[in-house]
Amino acid sequence: xxxxxxxxxxxxxxxxxxxxxxxxxxxxxxxxxxxxxxxxxxxxxxxxxxxxxxxxxxxxxxxxxxxxxxxxxxxxxxxxxxxxxxxxxxxxxxxxxxxxxxxxxxxxxxxxxxxxxxxxxxxxxxxxxxxxxxxxxxxxxxxxxxxxxxxxxxxxxxxxxxxxxxxxxxxxxxxxxxxxxxxxxxxxxxxxxxxxxxxxxxxxxxxxxxxxxxxxxxxxxxxxxxxxxxxxxxxxxxxxxxxxxxxxxxxxxxxxxxxxxxxxxxxxxxxxxxxxxxxxxxxxxxxxxxxxxxxxxxxxxxxxxxxxxxxxxxxxxxxxxxxxxxxxxxxxxxxxxxxxxxxxxxxxxxxxxxxxxxxxxxxxxxxxxxxxxxxxxxxxxxxxxxxxxxxxxxxxxxxxxxxxxxxxxxxxxxxxxxxxxxxxxxxxxxxxxxxxxxxxxxxxxxxxxxxxxxxxxxxxxxxxxxxxxxxxxxxxxxxxxxxxxxxxxxxxxxxxxxxxxxxxxxxxxxxxxxxxx
Amino acid sequence: xxxxxxxxxxxxxxxxxxxxxxxxxxxxxxxxxxxxxxxxxxxxxxxxxxxxxxxxxxxxxxxxxxxxxxxxxxxxxxxxxxxxxxxxxxxxxxxxxxxxxxxxxxxxxxxxxxxx
Numbered sequence: 220x221x222x223x224x225x226x227x228x229x230x231x232x233x234x235x236x237x238x239x240x241x242x243x244x245x246x247x248x249x250x251x252x253x254x255x256x257x258x259x260x261x262x263x264x265x266x267x268x269x270x271x272x273x274x275x276x277x278x279x280x281x282x283x284x285x286x287x288x289x290x291x292x293x294x295x296x297x298x299x300x301x302x303x304x305x306x307x308x309x310x311x312x313x314x315x316x317x318x319x320x321x322x323x324x325x326x327x328x329x330x331x332x333x334x335x336x337x338x339x340x341x342x343x344x345x346x347x348x349x350x351x352x353x354x355x356x357x358x359x360x361x362x363x364x365x366x367x368x369x370x371x372x373x374x375x376x377x378x379x380x381x382x383x384x385x386x387x388x389x390x391x392x393x394x395x396x397x398x399x400x401x402x403x404x405x406x407x408x409x410x411x412x413x414x415x416x417x418x419x420x421x422x423x424x425x426x427x428x429x430x431x432x433x434x435x436x437x438x439x440x441x442x443x444x445x446x447x448x449x450x451x452x453x454x455x456x457x458x459x460x461x462x463x464x465x466x467x468x469x470x471x472x473x474x475x476x477x478x479x480x481x482x483x484x485x486x487x488x489x490x491x492x493x494x495x496x497x498x499x500x501x502x503x504x505x506x507x508x509x510x511x512x513x514x515x516x517x518x519x520x521x522x523x524x525x526x527x528x529x530x531x532x533x534x535x536x537x538x539x540x541x542x543x544x545x546x547x548x549x550x551x552x553x554x555x556x557x558x559x560x561x562x563x564x565x566x567x568x569x570x571x572x573x574x575x576x577x578x579x580x581x582x583x584x585x586x587x588x589x590x591x592x593x594x595x596x597x598x599x600x601x602x603x604x605x606x607x608x609x610x611x612x613x614x615x616x617x618x619x620x621x622x623x624x625x626x627x628x629x630x631x632x633x634x635x636x637x638x639x640x641x642x643x644x645x646x647x648x649x650x651x652x653x654x655x656x657x658x659x660x661x662x663x664x665x666x667x668x669x670x671x672x673x674x675x676x677x678x679x680x681x682x683x684x685x686x687x688x689x690x691x692x693x694x695x696x697x698x699x700x701x702x703x704x705x706x707x708x709x710x711x712x713x714x715x716x717x718x719x720x721x722x723x724x725x726x727x728x729x730x731x732x733x734x735x736x
Numbered sequence: 737x738x739x740x741x742x743x744x745x746x747x748x749x750x751x752x753x754x755x756x757x758x759x760x761x762x763x764x765x766x767x768x769x770x771x772x773x774x775x776x777x778x779x780x781x782x783x784x785x786x787x788x789x790x791x792x793x794x795x796x797x798x799x800x801x802x803x804x805x806x807x808x809x810x811x812x813x814x815x816x817x818x819x820x821x822x823x824x825x826x827x828x829x830x831x832x833x834x835x836x837x838x839x840x841x842x843x844x845x846x847x848x849x850x851x852x
């Protein structure tokens with residue numbers, strides 16, 4: 220009977236979370252981010268031609284707009300593209316389903332850790348985890364970072380289980396290894412986490428009975444890492460590692476500050492932020508502080524030690540990666556953070572009468588959903604539309620409707636915009652690969668700097684050359700800053716039309732050159 | 737507020753313009769500024785003092801029965817700063833004596849630990 224209630228409770232949470240992750244998934248985020256477009260385009264390219272956009276056959280890391288990303292998400296997406304089409308929605312759906320799995324995984328981990336006094340607290344914590352802005356936002360992204368987090372979380376569950384049954388270390392290693400093929404963050408995090416874990420719990424693992432398990436885990440790790448090891452000496456493998464610096468350590472305070480977590484998201488990239496909402500709901504700041512206090516009090520218990528290690532190891536490596544705060548890089552931190560918040564919630568719930576507990580809970584859930592709805596589903600699609608490349612689909616349609624005209628699209632402020640046009644114009648991958656400079660294909664893993672001009676069909680995407688371009692019979696499309704009033708006069712440009720964002724600000728203007736002048 | 741669709745105009749008004757909600761937002765902003773570590777490090781306190789402060793704070797909360805009066809005074813100071821705002825000339829000056837005390841407590845604990 221008890222099991223039925225557990226299943227029922229979890230199903231209710233999954234249904235609510237599923238609704239939040241899938242509701243208007245194709246429309247919110249309002250636009251297509253370049254990372255989403257490049258993944259969708261490359262997955263389709265693999266499906267159609269067996270090569271990526273540069274014409275390289277089945278890469279081990281994908282060169283995406285000058286940077287490199289692990290390949291598994293693209294290969295999985297490539298397979299699904301066959302059935303659901305090469306659209307960003309396909310990839311957003313994969314992520315959303317993955318996050319639903321991570322909610323189950325979170326619940327199982329919390330239950331297995333058995334840190335709370337009340338059964339009620341497991342439900343409440345899982346519920347707030349599943350509807351937290353950090354999770355909802357990342358569940359609706361069509362690129363690899365969230366899926367990497369999902370697989371990593373499954374690995375972390377097995378890692379905790381390994382404290383009881385050390386054999387689980389092998390499964391955990393396998394999941395961490397898989398995660399390293401999905402997201403760059405997990406490629407670093409996995410090995411650091413595993414090594415630190417074995418050292419921390421050496422009394423369990425580095426003993427005669429269990430050393431064999433550690434050895435098998437190492438072998439499993441090495442075998443499954445063979446593809447990565449074959450490119451370990453290339454620049455492509457280490458492309459994002461050059462940003463590492465010890466000087467960034469103090470940004471740790473920013474990551475852990477209640478203000479950052481519960482009030483104001485300081486992420487430098489507007490694309491990662493939700494208006495008027497940080498990564499967690501504001502009222503959870505109090506249980507967070509109570510939870511941190513209780514966590515530090517019981518550190519001799521290995522469950523708490525694991526929780527602290529989980530938190531520290533998921534937040535410290537990203538800290539060294541950049542002087543700026545990135546909530547995406549620290550996404551795995553959400554699991555230990557929420558379990559800690561649960562500790563605080565549990566301590567508070569124990570002290571209040573059940574009836575009050577339920578009333579408070581209903582109020583807090585209602586408040587959370589109202590704030591989430593207002594910030595994410597109403598304000599976010601309008602106020603962050605530009606950060607999400609709103610309007611590029613409209614330009615693509617405009618270009619598509621005029622196949623006999625030549626278009627120059629100025630990409631000064633969005634140097635990776637070309638991929639959006641490849642995606643929206645549905646440019647045939649084979650056709651694009653043929654036109655591309657083969658130097659990128661021939662030196663695929665050498666991290667060559669990105670090209671600054673792109674040409675396909677009737678479109679060129681690059682900066683405007685004010686000496687030559689006005690002499691040609693073309694349409695110039697650029698954002699509000701691309702062409703000044705004096706340039707319009709000097710070159711006799713005629714404005715044809717303009718595009719507006721949801722807040723009715725001009726985002727793009729279309730000009731026709733007066734080449735006969 | 738005009739970002740909200742017409743059917744949600746009332747909700748928009750409540751969340752964005754209602755005076756009581758604005759007041760709560762102000763209090764929320766003050767509260768999170770007061771408890772934000774970055775508010776104090778390194779502009780008001782040197783980074784080097786942070787481990788002592790956190791250790792001291794931990795033992796202060798742990799032994800709150802022993803420091804009952806100070807504990808409540810600390811909480812009241814946070815409430816006062818939340819209401820008044822922490823952006824006066826000297827910032828959250830009410831908390832400085834407590835920080836001094838936490839650093840002292842942290843240092844004392846560390847020295848005690850080393851001696852053991």
